[in-house]
Amino acid sequence: QQQVKQSPQSLIVQKGGISIINCAYENTAFDYFPWYQQFPGKGPALLIAIRPDVSEKKEGRFTISFNKSAKQFSLHIMDSQPGDSATYFCAAGTLGSRLTFGEGTQLTVNP
């Protein structure tokens, strides 16, 4: 019940396009869903996060969509740029507790 499943494993998008990464979880106790961005040789950086009391959260070009009944959430990157090329991880957790991560999506944005 602790799994978080992420797809796709890799994604190639043209500059200016929309990147979409999906995650599904099983544990209904999860109430915090962050997305992290990781560049090679670096630690994960918190990008954006959502709580289940809202269905969508937008910060700049990044949007999280959340579907509580389906136990799914997704990250949309609008106007994707080559600098967005990185590995993206979804995660799920509860207050003050551990995060359970997905397996990651390697995003490549071609110029």
Added chain:
Amino acid sequence: ETGVTQSPTHLIKTRGQQVTLRCSSQSGHNTVSWYQQALGQGPQFIFQYYREEENGRGNFPPRFSGLQFPNYSSELNVNALELDDSALYLCASSPRQGTIYEQYFGPGTRLTVT
């Protein structure tokens, strides 16, 4: 404001040896979590420390142990190293106050076991 720092950056050890990794939490953060990230995978939770006490542990054997100090910095100790322990070890700190959930990661320590 200083972010999460970890030392050393890289480390090479031999199977059977012991290793200590260090983490300094972000200013104002009193909770530290450790994660193991194998190559090409997502981070896996090892354990969390809050006010110098272990506060949750993942599916890791007892040879993985830790400490948190009064200044909220932390150590991860791994005994009897195995080849499969080769990974990036990440420390994350969070300001455990009320409804704050965010965890902020350091750059990690790359451990290679030969």
